[in-house]
Amino acid sequence: MPDDMKTTPLRDLVVLVLDDEPIILMDLEFTLSDAGMTALTASSAARALKAIEGQVPDVAVLDVNLGHDKTCEPVADKLRELNVPFILHTGDLDRHGEVVTKFEAPIVAKPSTGEAIIQALEGLIRVNT
Numbered sequence: 001m002p003d004d005m006k007t008t009p010l011r012d013l014v015v016l017v018l019d020d021e022p023i024i025l026m027d028l029e030f031t032l033s034d035a036g037m038t039a040l041t042a043s044s045a046a047r048a049l050k051a052i053e054g055q056v057p058d059v060a061v062l063d064v065n066l067g068h069d070k071t072c073e074p075v076a077d078k079l080r081e082l083n084v085p086f087i088l089h090t091g092d093l094d095r096h097g098e099v100v101t102k103f104e105a106p107i108v109a110k111p112s113t114g115e116a117i118i119q120a121l122e123g124l125i126r127v128n129t
Contacts, residue, residue: 010121011036016060018048018075019089020067024110028061028089031114048075052082059121060086063110076103085128087120 015037019025022043029039040057042048045066051057052075060079062072072088079086080103088103091110108120 009125010059010118012038013058013125014038014040014055015121016040016042016048016051016057016062016075016079016084016086018042018045018060018066018072019063020044020065020070021063024063027114028117031117034114035118045070045072045074048072049078052078056082057084059124060084061089061108061117061121062086062105064088064090073102076105085124087117087124089117 015032017025017028017032017039018041019028020043025041025043029041032039040051040055042051043066057079060075062076062079064072066072076086085105086103087106087108089108089110089112106120106124108116
């Protein structure tokens with residue numbers, strides 16, 4: 001693991017990751033784990049809401065489009081209610097612009113690297129502390 005990953009201000013944080021694509025979900029889980037974080041993963045809004053009931057995350061990474069005309073909106077609403085900051089990780093900037101605009105959250109466009117997600121989360125933590 002690179003030295004800069006070992007000293008991330010995100011170390012020991014719990015991160016909710018919502019994405020309907022299994023490969024992306026798994027990749028983010030490994031990336032976050034390698035950086036010392038705990039990932040709560042969910043492939044649907046319903047599963048993410050259930051995960052939040054069990055453990056409120058410190059931060060979250062949300063895919064906007066979850067397939068079958070579903071979005072992350074219910075999860076984003078719940079996180080806002082709980083004052084949990086999040087980033088939007090999406091390739092659907094045009095199709096779901098209203099969701100992206102509504103939450104005024106930082107955006108990391110897909111495809112992205114794990115490093116880009118880590119940097120976005122670090123920025124999110126700096127702004128919210």
